[in-house]
Amino acid sequence: MRKTFVNALIDLATNDERIVLLTGDLGFMVMEPFIERFPNRFVNVGVAEQNMVGVATGMAESGMIPYVYSITPFAVLRPYEFIRNGPIYHQLKVRIIGVGAGLEYGHDGISHFGIDDIGVLRVQPGISIFAPADYQQADSIFRKTWDMRGPIYYRLSKDEKSVVPNLSAAFEIGEAQFIENGNDILIVTLGTIALEAAKAIELLKISGVHASLLMISSINPPPLASLSQILPKFKKIITAESHYINGGIGSMIAEFIAEKSLHCTLIRCGIDHIPNGQIGHTEYLLQTFGIDEKSIAAKALSVLQGKNI
Amino acid sequence: MEQRRDISAQQARKMIIEFSRRANIGHIGSALSVVDILTAIYSNVINIDNLTSNERDRFVLSNGHTSLALYIVLNLAGILPDSELQTFFEDGSYLGVHPDANITGVDFTSGSLGQGLSFGAGAALAAKLQSSGRRVFVVMSDAECNEGSVWEAVMFAAHRRLSNLIAIVDLNGQQAMGYTKDVLNLQPIAEKWKAFHWDTHSINGNDISKISNTLNSLNTTSAQPHVIIANTTFGKGVSFMENKLKWHYMPLSAEEYVQALSEIEQQ
Structure with a gap:
């Protein structure tokens, strides 16, 4: 970019x-x-x-x-x-x-x-x-x-090539972008983790799971109307971000769910501890912290199977 | 053209004592140290005839804790209305310990030491890019030069040859918990600024005509930025405050108030 x-x-x-x-x-x-x-x-x-x-x-x-x-x-x-x-x-x-x-x-x-x-x-x-x-x-x-x-x-991001399927450059200030694929589970992403989530959604289809994607690119102003419209449709929600799990969109969604008294399960995926000094390709680190496509898909499956609750 | 205003430093000192007593606050020694610098700038130097014009000179009080002196000088200069000044330290007022850009005549909010010179450097660079002759004055404390960010701005302004930037360092030799020479020695401070390629002037910072003449003699259209090392007396004008650490923080007692006013009135 x-x-x-x-x-x-x-x-x-x-x-x-x-x-x-x-x-x-x-x-x-x-x-x-x-x-x-x-x-x-x-x-x-x-x-x-x-x-x-x-x-x-x-x-x-x-x-x-x-x-x-x-x-x-x-x-x-x-x-x-x-x-x-x-x-x-x-x-x-x-x-x-x-x-x-x-x-x-x-x-x-x-x-x-x-x-x-x-x-x-x-x-x-x-x-x-x-x-x-x-x-x-x-x-x-x-x-x-x-x-x-x-x-x-x-x-x-440094990524100048990858494109989120069906996003088509859509953006409005204070709105989130929603790509609907089904109501089994919602994956909410920050920034380019949408690319991983979009691929995870394809992997989930193979398992017969239909997940939708909500991309938050406007963090402030927050996409409150989008959240009000989309979140109540889902009983299980995963947030995925290349950020500490506290303070980012996982926190934003948790605040929203609590304040609106939504009845759903939230799993926050992100960096949950101080990186231990290991370096590597971004793909390697995304895997390490469970925010690559396979990890997100696996997390979705385990959530749907009643684990991690 | 700069408008000449008749500001009495003696009157300003009197008001500093009165307002600080009324609000029961400290930072009196710093306000008395810087007040002659502010009086000189607002009497004889700065061009702010039109406060809404982008062409006005800019002013940054980077050592924001001396704000009472600024409020009073702005008031005596006819810029800050009496009604606004009278809200000093009241609940809901903008006139607190540190200046706020919501106050009439204040360009930048300050309070965190070491930020004002960067703001000023940006304002000076913008003036150059906009082909404006306006100048930027930044008043700083000596202890503020403890902050590393000051030296980032010092290097930057010299490198960009921001001749329209004028820093005035209030060298009163004191900081919150001690004398600057004991806490973190700044000397030789003039040589430091000179080594960073600033046009450096070391003068008596309580001599209004000397400050005014020096500021008005600067070439602000080309070459280096300017720094005035203003050698001041902390607590200047009140004998029991001069160079006494206590008056960085302490408010005046009733007896001290009477004595301070009496001393100033006799000057």
Whole structure:
């Protein structure tokens, strides 16, 4: 989605002089088209993410729309208090781009895992949060949200190719996308784990299980109307996210079920302990934490068989 | 063009004592230390004739705990209405220990040390990109320079040659739990900023005309950002407060209040 982002940003920046791009010294071989087109609207602030968000705050107060870019933990966790006191509190149009969400920097270790970003930002009421399920939807999100009031966090994947079947780039602010396949069980996903869930649903069909998919790409504003419409139809719900199980969409769905007194079973799939230091391909890590297609399908089957309850 | 305003630092000091006594709050020593810097800026330097114009100069009080001095100077400058100032420390007021951007004349909310210089650097960079001659003033405390993020902003502003950015460090030598030389030594602070390629001026930070003249002499259209190392006296103007750690936190007793007011009135 990095190239999708840069291409969308070039289009947006062509039509709006307020847009500038700041990076914390990351984006080599990604940002060059923007830099070539708008050399004076690109700022590499160096490896200094706190200052990057602070500078973006000052620029936004002056009427600009700065996009700040880094790997997820460096975009969110390192400058977190700057995000809180700056663009969130002042309600300024700073756009935070976190790349490599979840376990995508699998060989880089815990320092580079973006597995707590949604949790720490979701508690803040004044920031929009979007996590595209695939690059096509990412493009829709960038073009539908860029001029929204207040700050935005975009949780981006490095995947530039995969497509969630039948999603067709659909996106609306504050809505979730539903792909109906049956009422046996609902799988709710965050971001690109929708790709794994879609494949899990195909695996489940072989076992005669018909599962539906609800993709949450608009975390804030939360898709409350979608949840009200879809969740009561199901007695068994699984959430799957490349994120700690606390704070992400598992928590969002648990809150919703409790507050609406829905009568259903919820199983939250995600990262449930500190990664023990093992590195590896993203696929390997998704398997390790039970959020790959096979694990999600197996979990669904065991839930339907009355286990894990 | 900057509007000249007639602000009396003596009157500001008197009001700092009165308002802090009324609210029964501390941070008095810091407010008395910074008030001459603020008086100079708002009397003689800053261009904020139109508060809603993007062309106005920007101001960041990065050492937000000195806010009472800012509120009073803004009031004496005719910017912050009496009715708003009178809400100081009342329930539901925006005028608390740290300034809030909802207050008339305040551009940035502050309170967490080490963030204001980055905000200011961004505002200065935006002005350059927007081909505006507006300037950005950031008042900071000396102990605030303990924060690593300050030095990120210091490097950045020099690298981007943000000549329209002016930092003023209130070097009063004190912080919450001790003297800066004992807690985390900052010296040689002027040499540090100079080494980071800032245009560095070390002056008496309680001399209003010196501060005004220095700020107005800066070349803000090209080359380096500027820093004024403002050598101030903590608690300036009240003998029993000067350079005493107690007055970072403590409020005034009834007797101290009377004595403080009396001393200021005699100056």
